[in-house]
Amino acid sequence: MAGALLCDEYELTMSQSFWRQGDTGPVAFELFVRSLPRERGYLVACGLHDVLTFLGSFSFSEDDLSYLAAGGRYDPAFLAYLRNLRFTGSVDAVPEGTPLGAGEPLLRIIAPRIEATLVESALVAIVTHQTMIASKTRKIVDAASGRDVWDFSLRRLHGVGAGVPTARAAWIGGAAGTATVEAGRELGIPTTGTMAHHFVLSYGMDGEEKAFAAFLREFPTSGVLLVDTYDVRTGIEHAIAASQSTGIPLQGIRIDSGDLVEHSMLARRMLDAAGMTAARIIASSDLDEYRIADILDRGAPIDGFGVGTMLGTSADAPNLSGVYKLVAQEMHGRWVPLMKCSQEKATNPGMHAIFRQDAWHDTVSLVGENIPGTPLLERVVEHGTCCSPSPSLSAIRSRCAAMMAELPPELRLPHPTRTFGVQLSGALTDLKEELMAEHVQLRLHRTPVVAS
């Protein structure tokens, strides 16, 4: 797992200052997504599992410490302190696979200040990446209306290291599986593989039928043939001929270019005419929820989709505004709520609970308020140790599917017309206003240091 130096340097500079001041008491940070991208009616919470792995192995190696020492920026006594640092705090989190809205805490860390400070960038990266992918995949899966969607995105990610987390988030979001083999090995996610154009080319420019026959013999129960290396109609003819000559039933074909509606209709007619009604038609080629909805609306008889680029980069919304904010700190044995008041970036003060009112309406309250609804945040780590059994990947995936099924279609459209509803409780609203006013008061009563 990632080392502790996969952080932003300010986490270290601030920590040294905290350490110097002896400011190492308990604090609470919450991780949330500031706003929904325009085409997202909801988010699917994802990434908690990797957060727990990261926190569980959090430590500075001797190499890390030597590097920091060599730079001369850090106090040797501070580095000695880092040597023994582990994550000893607690984590409250929304279960993975849960749909939710903007501004809701996906995760709360309560920990000694320096520990909570040093894990910021890693936690934000892990949670916002996987939440982005799970949310995008869910939209694509909804657009495919029951047809399989496969994650084909490995080559489009920020390096291959993103392959397994992406496949996992896509699977939670409802993908039928992935082409990334390592995700099968590590997590048991179903994998799939057809063929590339170069397989067909390898038989020479007149060898398509021969290529198909060889592949069918190799994978008689799973072989899917890619028919557009030269020309789709000829490719389908060759696929049919290869099945007939080998006597191996054709499982399916894949079309990866051109007009997918026209080509899939042609393929269906040709396959049916050859009696191959069970052969499935798989489509790929820059697909996303918008294109899938469109080609299905136009009657394309496609049975499954391979989705790469648009899924793996969430191309229409390639980042989420995930932030990790200090919401409270313990002072003299009492938790004091805090908020940032920056223009347009003000945060909600205090530690929060989420209560689900119905499938797509939540109330965010202060912890301890008595609000109707089902509480969503669960304590998963206590004193640095997992205190709740991790659900299986398939349980997370089922949770997501079940909760999504309750959302109205307006949130689930490619271009949603409603968004997941989040309201603040009265007490939280009051506290926010009170602190804002208190801050304005403070500011008004200061004498400016310089004129401007």
Place this chain on the structure above:
Amino acid sequence: MAGALLCDEYELTMSQSFWRQGDTGPVAFELFVRSLPRERGYLVACGLHDVLTFLGSFSFSEDDLSYLAAGGRYDPAFLAYLRNLRFTGSVDAVPEGTPLGAGEPLLRIIAPRIEATLVESALVAIVTHQTMIASKTRKIVDAASGRDVWDFSLRRLHGVGAGVPTARAAWIGGAAGTATVEAGRELGIPTTGTMAHHFVLSYGMDGEEKAFAAFLREFPTSGVLLVDTYDVRTGIEHAIAASQSTGIPLQGIRIDSGDLVEHSMLARRMLDAAGMTAARIIASSDLDEYRIADILDRGAPIDGFGVGTMLGTSADAPNLSGVYKLVAQEMHGRWVPLMKCSQEKATNPGMHAIFRQDAWHDTVSLVGENIPGTPLLERVVEHGTCCSPSPSLSAIRSRCAAMMAELPPELRLPHPTRTFGVQLSGALTDLKEELMAEHVQLRLHRTPVVAS
């Protein structure tokens, strides 16, 4: 480094079929970007270093093989063959840091067919990711016209594992450094760290000046103070007061919200009035080349930019159409050129050379053609072993800066009005047309198997 199962499953299925047919002779694949995103006038080649690391350590572990065996899809004899497989081929590549256009081979692999097949997804992911980041960063750096641009993107990446490659690509593209500490440790890239809002909040809502004073004392020669936790004007007042009360010269301030033009002008006036003319003004907050060009046009006195989300996700073009295509194979001791003829996705047949005509015009030819200009592809791996010394990171960065300086401004604008020029040689054009015609001939002379 990444394991061999970080591949798409079709690489394994095809390989088993090749293995069965004894089809393991030499082939040539080229990796190129099909087209430039709309707002990119050029690409900056990047990622070769990690490609060489990947190829150098390419192998299947016993865990990998056990997993594949357990699935029942693969022949045990094929898995035994994989056990001993290493990369034994050659690599020709465009040096990192080189600006170039669409359709030009960044990389060519000549290797036994199965080796070349199994590395596809990893090579595409590595090269297109890093090329995307280097290209985006270069645009941002150009927009900043000499002011520093820092990579602040760790939290927005596809997991923290992308932190070091992103920082490296950004550095090659001209960033002044990164906030990602691990990139400093692994690669010696300069790192920077200021403070977060929670540092200020930790001192309580009336403790901003105290927070600033503590930070200045901790980092007297490098401390940059974040002034917008509550209110920018008050924050600047507190920064000035903290510098005055501690007697430590203010190195700089950072503004992370609101109107950066207005706020930076206010800050400059206030700092200058306090005699702090050397204090630098750093801006962050969803910046990219478009916003930076705009705020500088409007006269913002900003000295440096922290750029996170837009750099790390290349948000206006969050993926490149990088592909890895079979261009030739050896048959009976002779190299036979190949091409894919799919609609709108036809490739260039044969192995290619690139000749640079001037700073922004290349000719792509067949290998062996006598073309004027400077050849760009260099042999870097021979028989699986590096055969050319890797340039240092700073040499790559300097190469990029020097070559970019030769490009006309029209290619380098936030909205470029010209793109890097790439033409095919006459012989390549002829070969492509010939093979297309040959393919059409083949198709016309077949009798359709089914009517449709």
